[in-house]
Amino acid sequence: MFGAGAAGACGEALQGATRTIEGKGYVVAFKTVPDPIAVGEHFALDFAVCPRAKGEAPRSVRVDAGMPEHRHGMNYRPVVTRRSTGAYRADGLMFHMPGRWDLVFDVVGDGGTERLTGTMRIE
Amino acid sequence: MRRLVPALVALLAVGAAAQTTGVLPFSISEVARILAHGPWPPLPRKDPSNRVSGNAAAIAFGATLFGDPRLSVNGAIACATCHRADRALADGLPRAQGLARVDRNTPTVADAHLQRWFGWDGAGDSLWAQSLRPIVDPREMGSDLAHIAATVRGNADLLRGYRDAFGAPPAADDEAVAVDVAKALAAFQETLTTGRTPFDDFRDALARGDQATAARYPLAAQRGLALFIGKGQCNVCHIGPRFSNGEFHDIGIPFFAGPGRVDPGRFDGVRRLEASRYNLLGPFNDDPTRGTATGTRHVASEHRNFGEFKVPSLRNVARTAPYMHNGSLATLRDVVRHYSEIDEDRLHADGERILKPLRLSAAESDDLVAFLESLDEGGP
Numbered sequence: 032m033f034g035a036g037a038a039g040a041c042g043e044a045l046q047g048a049t050r051t052i053e054g055k056g057y058v059v060a061f062k063t064v065p066d067p068i069a070v071g072e073h074f075a076l077d078f079a080v081c082p083r084a085k086g087e088a089p090r091s092v093r094v095d096a097g098m099p100e101h102r103h104g105m106n107y108r109p110v111v112t113r114r115s116t117g118a119y120r121a122d123g124l125m126f127h128m129p130g131r132w133d134l135v136f137d138v139v140g141d142g143g144t145e146r147l148t149g150t151m152r153i154e
Numbered sequence: 155m156r157r158l159v160p161a162l163v164a165l166l167a168v169g170a171a172a173q174t175t176g177v178l179p180f181s182i183s184e185v186a187r188i189l190a191h192g193p194w195p196p197l198p199r200k201d202p203s204n205r206v207s208g209n210a211a212a213i214a215f216g217a218t219l220f221g222d223p224r225l226s227v228n229g230a231i232a233c234a235t236c237h238r239a240d241r242a243l244a245d246g247l248p249r250a251q252g253l254a255r256v257d258r259n260t261p262t263v264a265d266a267h268l269q270r271w272f273g274w275d276g277a278g279d280s281l282w283a284q285s286l287r288p289i290v291d292p293r294e295m296g297s298d299l300a301h302i303a304a305t306v307r308g309n310a311d312l313l314r315g316y317r318d319a320f321g322a323p324p325a326a327d328d329e330a331v332a333v334d335v336a337k338a339l340a341a342f343q344e345t346l347t348t349g350r351t352p353f354d355d356f357r358d359a360l361a362r363g364d365q366a367t368a369a370r371y372p373l374a375a376q377r378g379l380a381l382f383i384g385k386g387q388c389n390v391c392h393i394g395p396r397f398s399n400g401e402f403h404d405i406g407i408p409f410f411a412g413p414g415r416v417d418p419g420r421f422d423g424v425r426r427l428e429a430s431r432y433n434l435l436g437p438f439n440d441d442p443t444r445g446t447a448t449g450t451r452h453v454a455s456e457h458r459n460f461g462e463f464k465v466p467s468l469r470n471v472a473r474t475a476p477y478m479h480n481g482s483l484a485t486l487r488d489v490v491r492h493y494s495e496i497d498e499d500r501l502h503a504d505g506e507r508i509l510k511p512l513r514l515s516a517a518e519s520d521d522l523v524a525f526l527e528s529l530d531e532g533g534p
Contacts, residue, residue: 050182071394093340102507103458103508104454105495106454107454108453108454109452111349122448123452
């Protein structure tokens with residue numbers, strides 16, 4: 032689930048981050064570009080991935096999204112690029128229906144992959 | 155959302171007064187969903203992938219070409235043969251008839267310029283690329299690049315139109331000339347925007363809290379609208395001012411195209427898009443930033459795309475019968491019945507789970523049809 036606001040070190044690592052997702056080993060802070068997004072329009076995500084105390088830096092990150100109630104994903108495959116240490120952009124997302132979308136970050140570290148999932152609603 | 159708040163506050167008053175003014179008491183949430191289907195028409199916007207988009211001379215040249223059968227191999231078929239002005243820029247046939255009968259219904263080109271993907275399977279990612287496809291399809295106009303270029307070079311009226319549109323005579327490269335012809339056709343089609351409808355007047359009246367004007371919208375259409383955004387959830391896919399999310403879905407229409415043949419729909423559309431030399435990632439996109447190619451760059455090919463077809467716009471839908479990708483449903487009432495009684499066994503086994511039989515009553519079906527008929531620039 033999303034953390035309470037964009038507070039915390041990871042939120043501060045990404046200027047303008049509007050949401051955070053807290054996992055066991057990592058915290059993700061992100062914002063959509065543009066903000067807000069519209070149904071059926073492409074958007075990007077700027078995000079930061081922060082290891083928790085004594086955690087390891089991620090080796091790579093994948094981003095995806097889907098509508099669990101409808102049992103489908105996006106019709107587009109985002110591409111993630113690293114912009115600086117711990118900061119990334121995912122391009123090519125689109126939510127093509129209104130409703131609840133699960134946004135998924137798969138953070139790959141030396142110890143395996145951790146999945147962080149947050150929920151977004153778009154009307 | 156913030157900009158809608160004043161309108162929504164005004165609408166509460168509309169709802170409270172509904173029973174005496176002839177406006178149904180739509181909730182704030184319902185009003186927000188209604189407002190999402192406008193405003194109309196959209197602001198004019200040039201296509202950066204087409205250097206003659208919005209160019210008056212190119213629009214005039216494209217209008218000439220649209221009605222000109224000389225582009226076809228037999229000199230008898232024009233774009234306007236299937237996209238007829240007296241048929242809302244469709245043809246009224248179940249399946250298009252060019253040099254041969256094709257497997258799909260002719261979609262209208264009205265408002266086509268507002269789409270992301272073109273054709274029932276979205277194999278085209280620009281209006282100009284889509285405009286070239288039927289000219290060279292052997293079942294439709296049966297032409298080729300050399301014939302298109304020779305026709306322009308060899309006819310004084312077309313040569314003049316080309317020069318006016320592009321500022322230079324046609325190049326020696328047949329392919330470049332043929333793509334330019336397609337871009338002039340696209341420039342013309344960008345002008346084919348449908349007019350305002352009774353729904354638009356209702357929607358805008360709701361937005362400004364104008365009870366008197368909103369009350370002129372027939373109650374049957376209002377009840378149908380309530381079904382459309384409520385029980386029917388039609389607006390999950392038919393969303394936005396065009397009443398389409400521009401994407402692809404399996405709605406249980408059989409995709410057998412004939413004995414031993416199937417129409418793979420979007421599955422094949424993505425394959426053809428990616429293989430096309432005329433897609434927006436290719437050399438003919440006039441947008442040097444390739445900012446227009448985001449969808450093409452990121453489109454995903456999934457097994458579930460098999461049998462998916464594009465969600466059509468519903469503007470002027472009462473004029474574009476028959477319906478569905480294969481023209482298999484003759485009337486709007488048939489379409490409503492399809493969704494009311496949809497056979498879930500016909501949906502892709504590993505596809506999305508959105509559709510359920512709506513089980514509409516006869517009165518509800520009438521209301522939904524009344525709403526669809528109100529999306530018409532001529533009335534009711």
